[in-house]
Structure formats: C-alpha cells, structure tokens
Amino acid sequence: xxxxxxxxxxxxxxxxxxxxxxxxxxxxxxxxxxxxxxxxxxxxxxxxxxxxxxxxxxxxxxxxxxxxxxxxxxxxxxxxxxxxxxxxxxxxxxxxxxxxxxxxxxxxxxxxxxxxxxxxxxxxxxxxxxxxxxxxxxxxxxxxxxxxxxxxxxxxxxxxxxxxxxxxxxxxxxxxxxxxxxxxxxxxxxxxxxxxxxxxxxxxxxxxxxxxxxxxxxxxxxxxxxxxxxxxxxxxxxxxxx
Numbered sequence: 001x002x003x004x005x006x007x008x009x010x011x012x013x014x015x016x017x018x019x020x021x022x023x024x025x026x027x028x029x030x031x032x033x034x035x036x037x038x039x040x041x042x043x044x045x046x047x048x049x050x051x052x053x054x055x056x057x058x059x060x061x062x063x064x065x066x067x068x069x070x071x072x073x074x075x076x077x078x079x080x081x082x083x084x085x086x087x088x089x090x091x092x093x094x095x096x097x098x099x100x101x102x103x104x105x106x107x108x109x110x111x112x113x114x115x116x117x118x119x120x121x122x123x124x125x126x127x128x129x130x131x132x133x134x135x136x137x138x139x140x141x142x143x144x145x146x147x148x149x150x151x152x153x154x155x156x157x158x159x160x161x162x163x164x165x166x167x168x169x170x171x172x173x174x175x176x177x178x179x180x181x182x183x184x185x186x187x188x189x190x191x192x193x194x195x196x197x198x199x200x201x202x203x204x205x206x207x208x209x210x211x212x213x214x215x216x217x218x219x220x221x222x223x224x225x226x227x228x229x230x231x232x233x234x235x236x237x238x239x240x241x242x
Contacts, residue, residue, distance in 0.1 A: 004158025008169060013162040016152070016213055021132075021224040023140040031141020033224070035133035038166060039123035044133035046141040049111035063108030067095040069130050071119040091127045092117075098131050098151065098181040098191035104144035113143055124167040125153045128179050131191070136221050140228065149190055150217035151181035154206040161202050163209040180210040184218035187211055 007013065017038030026032035029045035036042075052058045069091040073082050095117065105113065115137065117130040128151035135149040155162065156176040157169050165177060176196025182189055198206065 004160045004172075007162065009166055011164075013160055014209055014212070016164040016216065017166070019217065019220050021136060021220045023136055023224050023228045029137075029141075031137045031139070031143070033133045033136035033140055035129050035136060037125060037129050037132075037164065039121055040119070040125050040129045041121040042117060042119050042126065042129035042133040044115060044117045044130065044137035046113065046115050046134075046137045046143065048113040048141075049105075049108040049143070050114075052110060052112040055110075057112075058110040060109050061106065063105035063111045063113060065096055065100055065103055065105065065113050065115070067092045067099070067115045067117065067134065069095055069117045069119075069127070071122060071126065075119050075122045091130065094127060094191060094193070095131050095134060099135060099138070099149055101188070101190045102135075102145045102147045102149055102183060103138075104146060107144070113138070113141075122167075124165055124170045125179075127151070128153050128181070131181050132217055132221065136224060139221075139225055147183040147185050148218055148221050149181050149183055150214040150221060151179060151191065152210055152213035152217060153177055153179045154210045154213070156196065156198060156202060156206070161198075161205045161209065163213050178206055178210070180207075180214070182211065182214040184214075184221075187214070 020036040023033045025034050026045045029047060031046040033044050049063050069088050073079050115134045117134055119126045131151040139145060153165050155165050155178050157172050169175060170177060176198055179193050181191035
C-alpha cells in the first residue's frame, strides 16, 4: 500500500477500539475474566494452584504457570478446524512468558496454575486480548502478582504508525504488527514481537502508542476488579445487616 491517510474503520491512528472487561463470568473456575476489544472477545479461566501431575513435572522450588490458548471453531468467518495447532502452542508459550515476570509462585511448590484462554470471536489482536484476559483472571483468582499485565498491538500500515490494528489492516500486504505487553505500574515490557520492518523513529513512536494503550487497558482491568469486589461486599452486607 503506497499510503494510508485514513483508517478503514474511520478511527484516528492513535485510537483504540472500544474495550470491555469483566471478571467472575465462569462460576466453577477459581478466577475468570472476559476481555473484549472491538469485535475480538477473549475468555480466560484459572484453575489452581493445584498439585501437578505427573509428579516428574513438579518443581520443588516454585509453582508452574501453564497457559493454553485456543480459538473456537466459530470465532472466525471460515470455520476453524478444532483442536490444538502450531499457532496455538506458540501463543500459549508467549502468554506464559508475558505473565511470568509478575507472578509470585514460590509459595506453591510442586503445584500448577492452569490458565485456559478461549477466543470466542476474532478480529485481530487475539494474543493481546488473551494476555489481558488471562492477567485479569489470575488477579480475580487471588494468585499473588506483583502487578497486572496489559497487552495491545501497534504497527505500521501504508507508512503510518498506528495502534490496535483490526483484521482489515493486518491483511494489508506490507503491514507490520507488533504485539506488546506491559506491566501496569512501571510500564515494564514483558512481551514484544515484531513481524515486519520499522525504522528506529517508527519504533519509538510505536512504543509511545503501546504505552498509552496499555495504560488505558490497565485502568479498565483495575475497574473490572474493583466493580466485582464492590458487588461482593454489597452482597455480604445485605445478608448480614438487612
């Protein structure tokens, strides 16, 4: 693409799609969350910490974080073949690496914390949505964490650096996509993948957009947690004082 003066969606180059976040959506999980950005919807469920089997996989010094990313068959216009695939395995490992820097698992020796991420509707940015949902679900489960992690994609289309690429933009022939995850308080990068080419100046611009985007997502994550606990406190208060 020679030039890209106006986004297909009509958004500004520094505008993200509408974001929603909610916790406690799966009652039988120890923690769960829904994270929606545009038409992309990710659901994460946490189980554990629980004893890891088979025993030879156990670590006597710390707990293990195990992530499983998958896209439902109906998440894309053309039905996706169900079951694990190479992309899902790769994103599962990427998600673990993005979340581990904030995890406090030493008190859970020989145990595992399982995080299952399902993309139920996809329109680009699925790994970032999955990471944001997983971090929220882990916090909701009460797993000790030093910070929350938020993730967003930035990139370049037609020579323009922008944030939160949608599927139409991702599919442009020369598009560059950069998924980035950051911690909430210190803005430390826990994930950065680059698919394409950027100049140093463009990369600096992209990182500024990513920082702004992750800060916005982090605030939405915090609000989702506060709203959930506020509802629980109100429920308990109604039981005991009314």
